[in-house]
Amino acid sequence: MKTIPYGKQFVNKEDIQAVIDVLKSAWITQGPKIEEFEAALCKYTGAKYAVVVSNGTAALHLSCLAAGIKQGDEVITSPITFVASANCVLYCGGRPIFADVEGDTANIAPQNIEKKINKKTKAIIPVHFAGHPCDLQEIKNIANKRNLLVIEDAAHALGAEYKGSKIGSCRYSDMTIFSFHPVKSITTGEGGAITTNNKKLYEKLMMLRSHGITKDSSKFKVKRPKAQGGWYHEMQCLGFNCRITDFQCALGISQLKKLDKFIQKRREIVKIYNKKFGNNNFFELPVEKDYVKSSWHLYPIRLKDGYKKRKKAIFTKLRSQGVGAQIHYIPVYLQPYYRHLGYRNELCPHAQAYYQRTITLPLYPTMTQAQIKRVIQVTKTIIAKYGR
Ligand SMILES: Cc1ncc(COP(=O)(O)O)c(C=O)c1O
Incomplete structure (x- = not known):
C-alpha cells in the first residue's frame, strides 16, 4: 500500500521542457528568466x-x-509556524516575540500582537498559516499606530486573497515572502521570493541577494568611478549569495501559469472533505473566514476535547494505514534551541492547545478520487475506533 503524502508537487511536460530549454541556453543562472519570473510574480500579486x-x-x-x-x-511573530519565521529574526541579532494565535485559524491574533509591543519592537511577521490569510487590516492598523514594519510570511499563501487583494500585493504590508518548496502552491524545487511596493526596500533586497554588490553606476559611492573601467562594481553592505538559477525560474514561470488551477483543485478537494467529514463528533474542520480566499495549502483538522489525548494513537494509525498525516506545528518556542534561549513553556496557551489537537490530512492538486475517498474512509474509521 502506497502512502498518500500530506502534500506533493505537480510537474508536467511543459514544466520539464521549460527547464530543458534553459539548460540548453547560454544562461543557466542570472539570465533572463530571473527577471521574467519576477515580472510574472508582480503581475500575479499586483506588487510593484x-x-x-x-x-x-x-x-x-x-x-x-x-x-x-x-x-x-x-x-x-506566530508560534504556530515553521521555525524559519522566527529564526530570521535571530539571524539578524534580534529577538522573536511570540504572540498567541486564534483558536480556529491558528493565525496570530491582532489583539495579542498589541499586548507584546514595547519600545524595542520593530516589526511584525504575520504568518498566513495553512494558506488562510491573517487579518491584515487589523495588523496594519496596529503597525501604523506604533510605526512598525509588517513582513507577511506567505510561504503557504501564494494564490490566497484578503478582502479582494492577492496575498503578495503588499497592500497591508511592507514586504511579503513566498516559498516554492515542492509542497507549496507552486514549486521551483527550492526557491523563494519577496514582493514589495517600496523602491528603497527593493534596492536593498537586490543588493543583499548578491553579496551586497551593485553594478549600477548611479548608485556608486566612490566619487569618480568613471576613472575605473567597465569592470567596476561596489560592495556596499554585507550581503549573501541567495540567488536562484535561471532553470528554476523557468520552472517557476511555467508553474505560475497553472497556479489558479492548482488552487481550484485544492478547493474542490476541501469541499469534498468538508461534506464527508461535516458534523462529526470527533473533530472540527478548518475554517475559511468570509473576508479571505484561502490557498488551502493544508487541511488541518482539530480533535475535540474528549479526543485530543488520543492524537498520537490516531496519527500513528493513519500513517500505518497509508494516510500520510502530518502535524503543523510544534509551537516554535518549545523547540530545545528556543528553550535554551530562555523562552518559557506555556508562553502561548492557545498555540499549545492547538498543537495538542491538530492533525493535517493529505491535500494536493493531483489527488485522485480514489485517494480522496481512501483518506476519508480511513480517517473516519480510525478516529471512531482509536479516538476514545
Ligand atoms: C511558514 C513558513 N515560512 C517559511 C518557510 C521557509 O521556506 P523554505 O523551506 O523555502 O526555506 C516555510 C517552509 O516550510 C514555512 O512553512
Missing part, C-alpha cells in the same frame, strides 16, 4: 517589485535585514 531568491528562509532573512532588524530589536 519582486526579488526571487534561493528559498523562503533566505527571503525571510533578507527581508529582516532590509527592514533593519538588528541586535536589541524585537519582532513579533
Whole structure:
C-alpha cells in the first residue's frame, strides 16, 4: 500500500521542457528568466517589485535585514509556524516575540500582537498559516499606530486573497515572502521570493541577494568611478549569495501559469472533505473566514476535547494505514534551541492547545478520487475506533 503524502508537487511536460530549454541556453543562472519570473510574480500579486531568491528562509532573512532588524530589536511573530519565521529574526541579532494565535485559524491574533509591543519592537511577521490569510487590516492598523514594519510570511499563501487583494500585493504590508518548496502552491524545487511596493526596500533586497554588490553606476559611492573601467562594481553592505538559477525560474514561470488551477483543485478537494467529514463528533474542520480566499495549502483538522489525548494513537494509525498525516506545528518556542534561549513553556496557551489537537490530512492538486475517498474512509474509521 502506497502512502498518500500530506502534500506533493505537480510537474508536467511543459514544466520539464521549460527547464530543458534553459539548460540548453547560454544562461543557466542570472539570465533572463530571473527577471521574467519576477515580472510574472508582480503581475500575479499586483506588487510593484519582486526579488526571487534561493528559498523562503533566505527571503525571510533578507527581508529582516532590509527592514533593519538588528541586535536589541524585537519582532513579533506566530508560534504556530515553521521555525524559519522566527529564526530570521535571530539571524539578524534580534529577538522573536511570540504572540498567541486564534483558536480556529491558528493565525496570530491582532489583539495579542498589541499586548507584546514595547519600545524595542520593530516589526511584525504575520504568518498566513495553512494558506488562510491573517487579518491584515487589523495588523496594519496596529503597525501604523506604533510605526512598525509588517513582513507577511506567505510561504503557504501564494494564490490566497484578503478582502479582494492577492496575498503578495503588499497592500497591508511592507514586504511579503513566498516559498516554492515542492509542497507549496507552486514549486521551483527550492526557491523563494519577496514582493514589495517600496523602491528603497527593493534596492536593498537586490543588493543583499548578491553579496551586497551593485553594478549600477548611479548608485556608486566612490566619487569618480568613471576613472575605473567597465569592470567596476561596489560592495556596499554585507550581503549573501541567495540567488536562484535561471532553470528554476523557468520552472517557476511555467508553474505560475497553472497556479489558479492548482488552487481550484485544492478547493474542490476541501469541499469534498468538508461534506464527508461535516458534523462529526470527533473533530472540527478548518475554517475559511468570509473576508479571505484561502490557498488551502493544508487541511488541518482539530480533535475535540474528549479526543485530543488520543492524537498520537490516531496519527500513528493513519500513517500505518497509508494516510500520510502530518502535524503543523510544534509551537516554535518549545523547540530545545528556543528553550535554551530562555523562552518559557506555556508562553502561548492557545498555540499549545492547538498543537495538542491538530492533525493535517493529505491535500494536493493531483489527488485522485480514489485517494480522496481512501483518506476519508480511513480517517473516519480510525478516529471512531482509536479516538476514545
Ligand atoms: C511558514 C513558513 N515560512 C517559511 C518557510 C521557509 O521556506 P523554505 O523551506 O523555502 O526555506 C516555510 C517552509 O516550510 C514555512 O512553512
